[in-house]
Amino acid sequence: MDRAVLVGAPTRSVDERLADEHMRELARLTDTAGGEVVASLQQRIRAPHPRFFIGEGKADELRDLVEESEGDLVIFDDELSPGQGKNLEDHLGVRIMDRSELILDIFASRARTSEAKMQVELAQLQYLLPRLKRMWSHLSRIRGGIGLRGPGETQLETDRRLIGKRISALRRKLKDVAKARQVQRQARRGSYRVALVGYTNAGKSSLLRTLSGSDLFVENRLFATLDSATRSVDLGSGHHALVTDTVGFIRKLPHHLIASFRSTLEEAGEADVLVHVIDASHTDWEEQKEVVEEVLEELGLQSAPQILAFNKVDRLTHAEEDAMRQRIRSFDSTPALFVSALEMESLEGLKETLKARIRAKLTEVEVRVPSHDGAALAMLYREGEVLRREDNGQTVTITVRLPAASVARLRQLGVGQVVEAD
Ligand SMILES: Nc1nc2c(ncn2[C@@H]2O[C@H](COP(=O)(O)OP(=O)(O)OP(=O)(O)O)[C@@H](O)[C@H]2O)c(=O)[nH]1
Ligand SMILES: [Mg+2]
Numbered sequence: 001m002d003r004a005v006l007v008g009a010p011t012r013s014v015d016e017r018l019a020d021e022h023m024r025e026l027a028r029l030t031d032t033a034g035g036e037v038v039a040s041l042q043q044r045i046r047a048p049h050p051r052f053f054i055g056e057g058k059a060d061e062l063r064d065l066v067e068e069s070e071g072d073l074v075i076f077d078d079e080l081s082p083g084q085g086k087n088l089e090d091h092l093g094v095r096i097m098d099r100s101e102l103i104l105d106i107f108a109s110r111a112r113t114s115e116a117k118m119q120v121e122l123a124q125l126q127y128l129l130p131r132l133k134r135m136w137s138h139l140s141r142i143r144g145g146i147g148l149r150g151p152g153e154t155q156l157e158t159d160r161r162l163i164g165k166r167i168s169a170l171r172r173k174l175k176d177v178a179k180a181r182q183v184q185r186q187a188r189r190g191s192y193r194v195a196l197v198g199y200t201n202a203g204k205s206s207l208l209r210t211l212s213g214s215d216l217f218v219e220n221r222l223f224a225t226l227d228s229a230t231r232s233v234d235l236g237s238g239h240h241a242l243v244t245d246t247v248g249f250i251r252k253l254p255h256h257l258i259a260s261f262r263s264t265l266e267e268a269g270e271a272d273v274l275v276h277v278i279d280a281s282h283t284d285w286e287e288q289k290e291v292v293e294e295v296l297e298e299l300g301l302q303s304a305p306q307i308l309a310f311n312k313v314d315r316l317t318h319a320e321e322d323a324m325r326q327r328i329r330s331f332d333s334t335p336a337l338f339v340s341a342l343e344m345e346s347l348e349g350l351k352e353t354l355k356a357r358i359r360a361k362l363t364e365v366e367v368r369v370p371s372h373d374g375a376a377l378a379m380l381y382r383e384g385e386v387l388r389r390e391d392n393g394q395t396v397t398i399t400v401r402l403p404a405a406s407v408a409r410l411r412q413l414g415v416g417q418v419v420e421a422d
Contacts, residue, residue, distance in 0.1 A: 004030050005071040006040035007062065009054050009078060011047070021284050025251065026077045026099065032222045033106050039069040052091065053084045063092050075102055079252070082131040100127060100254035106223050107257065113227045115177045119264070120226075122170045123256040125163050178263040185270065192241045192358045192403070194233075195268035197296065198277035199288035200224075200248030203311040206341035207277060208233075208245045211351075216245065223248060228264050235351045238385050239358050244271065249295045251287070258298055265299055273305045273357060275350070280324060280338070281315035307335050307353060314340040359385070362401035367410065368417040371396045376415045379406075 006026050010019040019042065027037050043058045052059040053076060066074060073095050074088065080098040088096045097105075104124050111117040196204040200222045209216045212231035217224055230244045246268055247261060258265075268274060276292060278285050289308075296302050310328070313321055321338065328336050335353060340346045362385065369376045371394060380386060384402040402410075410418050 002035040002073040003038045003069070003071045004035040004073045004075050005062070005066050005069060006030065006037055007054065007074060007076045008040070008042045009045045009048070009076070010042070012044050018284070018287065021287075022077060022251070026075065026102075028222055029099070029102050029106065030075060033102055033109070035073065035075075038071050039065050041065055048078070048084075051084070051087050053078065053080055053088070059088070059091055066092055066094055073097060075099070079254070085131060099252055100256075103223075103250065103254055104257065107226060110223055111226050115174070115264070116226045118170050118174055118177070119260040120257075122167060122174065122260045123254065125167050125170070126256045126260075127254065129160065129163055129167075174260070174263065178266075181263070181267070185267065192239075192354070192361070193271040194241050194243045194273055194275055194354060195271035196243065196245050196275050196277055197268055197292060198248060199279065199292055200250050202248065202277040202279040202288070203341045204248065204277045205245050207275075207309070207311065207339070207347075208243055210341050210344055211243060211347060222250065228267060233351075235355045235358070237355065238381075239355050241354055241358065243275075244268065249292050251291050253295060255298075258295065262299065269299065269301050269304065271304070272361070273307055273354070274301065275307050275309050277309045277311050279312050280310040281312040285310075307337065307350070309350060310336060310338045311341055313338045313346070314342060358403075359401065361403065363404055363407050363420060364399065364401050365407055365410075366419045367398050367400060367415070368395050369398070369415055370394060373415070376410075376413075379410075379415075 006023060008019065008023045008026065010022065014022075023040060023042065027040070030037050041058070041062055043054045045054065049055055054062070062074065065071070071094060074092060074097070076096070076098045078098060079100050080088070080096070085096050085098070104120065104127060107116075107120040108124060111120045196208060198204050201220070201224075205216045205218045205225050208214075208229070208231055209218060211233045214231050216229060216231075225245055226247050228244050228246045230242055233241050233243045235241055244267060246265060274296075276289070278289055282288060293302065296304070308328075310324065316324070325338075337349050337353065338346070339350055364387070367376075367380060369380075371391065377396065377398075380398055380400050380402075383406045384400040386398055386400045388397075388399040390397045407418065407420075
């Protein structure tokens with residue numbers, strides 16, 4: 001296990017409490033990556049120093065600290081330039097990582113599907129390319145996914161040209177996968193689609209697990225989920241939604257990662273509504289919420305319809321919950337709900353809200369079908385909400401609320417007579 005020394009260098013404008021929280025988060029990331037935190041150091045800076053990011057005196061102090069604590073890895077909370085990384089490595093004599101690299105490393109060890117693996121590898125290679133000189137020494141330590149150690153690829157794959165080639169190959173393959181997924185998505189057209197987004201560890205997977213009663217990986221570590229998973233959720237009264245769980249966001253998410261996960265996240269963009277899951281029990285939920293909003297903006301999703309789900313309220317006292325409701329009221333007009341992913345009953349409000357949205361999208365039509373057309377009748381009951389039914393011998397007249405796609409299909413199939421009700 002790596003013995004890690006953490007370094008934070010917040011600018012003077014960041015308040016104390018937040019700066020501490022950022023260090024705690026870096027420690028959690030280190031733990032998630034399998035490292036052990038043996039020491040940490042902070043310096044307030046006005047602006048990054050060109051040579052070491054932190055000041056030169058502080059860099060000497062860091063060297064002593066590394067020695068004292070027998071650290072073999074130094075992790076910076078901020079992104080280092082290739083030059084700074086190299087200078088620090090020379091000065092300290094141990095491996096240097098920055099936050100981006102740490103996150104990439106976690107993603108690499110956690111990616112499961114081939115698509116996620118390719119996305120992470122692409123991001124890693126793009127990060128690696130300008131830092132090749134420094135990386136050369138510890139390339140072999142980068143775990144999984146990077147594809148440099150596959151069979152028959154044992155030697156000099158680190159060459160820039162080859163990495164460049166690999167990057168284009170990955171881009172091509174990912175494009176194909178994205179295309180295949182689009183076909184899959186088209187098959188889902190007509191269903192109401194919900195995407196769960198939010199900060200890592202907010203409880204997205206837990207929420208979907210409870211809503212759908214299916215098995216999904218949940219863990220009290222960062223980035224438990226890297227691959228989006230979609231489940232059908234029964235909302236009651238014959239309504240269903242397809243709910244997608246997505247990768248969690250984090251402060252200073254490396255932009256290469258956002259770029260390579262873009263196509264997976266684009267799926268969120270096609271959803272009818274985004275449910276933004278917030279860990280209400282986290283002291284810094286407001287900052288986390290802002291981070292998520294920033295990433296959504298980067299993905300061009302800032303104006304997608306949203307519902308805020310304040311999760312983990314089981315951990316709040318009534319007083320805390322009340323205070324929070326007050327705070328939220330002052331925000332904006334985004335609908336907000338309090339839930340606990342661990343308690344099914346607390347999710348009723350969310351289900352009702354989704355149902356109301358589905359209803360608002362349905363078109364009410366009157367359909368007259370021959371009474372022997374069992375298939376058509378079954379379809380109406382399956383896909384819609386039947387409001388009235390009149391049997392008059394040869395024909396059945398059904399008033400039903402249907403998704404637009406079903407109405408179109410009825411017309412296409414020429415099933416009976418379809419009249420839009422008003
Ligand atoms: N007390 C409490 N714990 C919760 C609740 N929802 C989730 N958790 C816990 O929070 C941790 C993270 O839950 P996940 O569902 O894995 O969170 P996630 O948002 O999917 O996280 P990533 O996949 O890492 O982005 C787990 O330990 C859950 O058991 C809740 O409503 N109440
Ligand atoms: Mg998850």
